Amino acid sequence: MTAATTSEALSVKDQFPGLAGGWHYLDTGATAQKPQAVIDATVAAMGRDYATVHRGVYQRSAEMTLAFEAARRTTAKFIGAAEDEIVFTRGATEAINLVAQTWGRAHLKAGDRILLSTLEHHSNIVPWQLLAERTGVAIDVCPLTAAGTIDLEAAERILTPAHKLVAFAHVSNVLGSVLHVEHAAKLAHGVGAKLLIDGCQAAPRLALDMAALDCDFYAFSAHKLYGPTGIGVLFAKKALLDAMPPWQGGGAMIDRVTFAKTTFAPAPQRFEAGTPMIVEALGMAAAMDWLTGIGIARAEAHERALAATLRRELAARNDVTLFGPDDGLGIVSFALDGVHPHDLGTILDEEGPDGASVAIRAGHHCAQPLMDHLGVPATARASFGVYSDESDIEALLKGIERTRRIFG
Structure with a gap:
């Protein structure tokens, strides 16, 4: 060497x-x-700066709320998206499950089809199988090329108007092979399907631009890009998020609650029930800033x-x-x-x-x-x-x- x-x-x-x-x-x-910069950011958020967000009227809570939403802006900038297209989740696994249980249950039915690939992580297989059991949707599997990349020529042959979703990994966690996302998006959209991308291995290694990739959903976890565990990101195009029903109910995701009826907050807050991962969000933003600096x-x-x-x-x-x-x-x-x-x-x-x-x-x-x-x-x-x-x-x-x- x-x-x-x-x-x-x-x-x-x-x-x-x-x-x-x-x-x-x-x-x-x-x-x-984790780099020291991320460790320092999480320690400060958990100690010196800690307070709840979106609830308190006292100064430190207001400051922490600003910092928390600044983390959303940092995330949006990191992947080339808008702030209101960013949902904080517990990780990529939860992000994919969120799509399956909200968009999937609302839009998929018996007779529809989903296309996955041979190299997918279980987190991009099992949520769709669970959905298939409940809805009757069918799952097809795209083969790989001899080199170990997702065979998009085969995908083009497989895809039909019955396919409503294509869910592929951006970078294989086993093979390191990289998907041509723009091509996959063109193929999916050509038959009227949406494209979800598992970006766990790509987010720490590739410059991301959601507008250029043109995928409909993109999921990744912070802990793989030098940030803390317990937080991840779901990107979804705004029109899709706005039309998706909430998944989990609780505080923060509501507009008004009565025993007769509950109305919900707009996206993305509608999908962030309960006290959010405050410290983790600030740690993730610090990791993105650190990596951007590198x-x-x-x-x-x-x-x-x-x-x-x-x-x-x-x-x-x-x-x-x-x-x-x-x-x-x-x-x-x-x-x-x-x-x-x-x-x-x-x-x-x-x-x-x-x-x-x-x-x-x-x-x-x-x-x-x-x-x-x-x-x-x-x-x-x-x-x-x-x-x-x-x-x-x-x-x-x-x-x-x-x-x-x-x-x-």
Whole structure:
């Protein structure tokens, strides 16, 4: 490996307290470590600045309300959307379920069809299956290309006017393959369907512009883009949000309540029942500001270079099977012949002779249909972040060598 492989190298590792001590963290696809700037923002929000929002008339509550809604503006700017198109949820999983249980139940019926793909995360499969059980809607599955991308030519052949929704991942959490969202939107809209995009792996790695992508719904989680857990985002085009019924009832999402009738607040507040995730929203906004300061294009180039380097190193071995396209974004899944991924992950986590411990993901990655397609029960997955560097790859390769020696 040479420095040229990461010409866009970033030097930010020292901003991440969770990486102190030389830990080689290669599981960013599961959850990202947090920079000190985000930690500081959440501590201040939980301590010095804490108060409720949208309710109190005292000064600190008013200030926190302004900060909370400023976080919505930050989120809107981060993804190229309008403020009133941003719904705060507990994560991407809740965001997708919200669409299924509001827009889906209101608009889908027996005889309608939904198109998913082979590589979807369970969170973009199970909500639609639950909806199908209640409504009778049918689910179709789009295959993948040989390289591991969603086959949009096949999607074009599959789609009919009976399809009312297409739900695809922007970036595969297993393969790192990237969807051409604009093309998918054109295909979906061509038959009158809406397009929902799971953007969990894309939001930390790609510059987003909802107007340019032209998807109807976009979901992602804060904890994968260096923010806190417990909060995520649903983007929906305003006309769709305005027409969607509420999902959960409670405080904050109402206009007026009587025992005879309740009227509801306009979107997006209609979908944010109860006391919101105040601290988490401010932490997410801090993460977006931090990542914007780094430069999302630099982050993408950095992670692409690291993934390409690791794929090249693993491809040189005759005992490794690689999955996914050569240009996968920040994620490399592989199998070491004769070694279960769980065994590899366990050995990598043990300190080797040089004291290095490496964290990877080993399992089906909440994508069991994709594992069935690949013909494996599980894969080992190394996923990079802005804090990753060549030393992490070197430690992983040494750990693989040590594992091979243990297994003979």
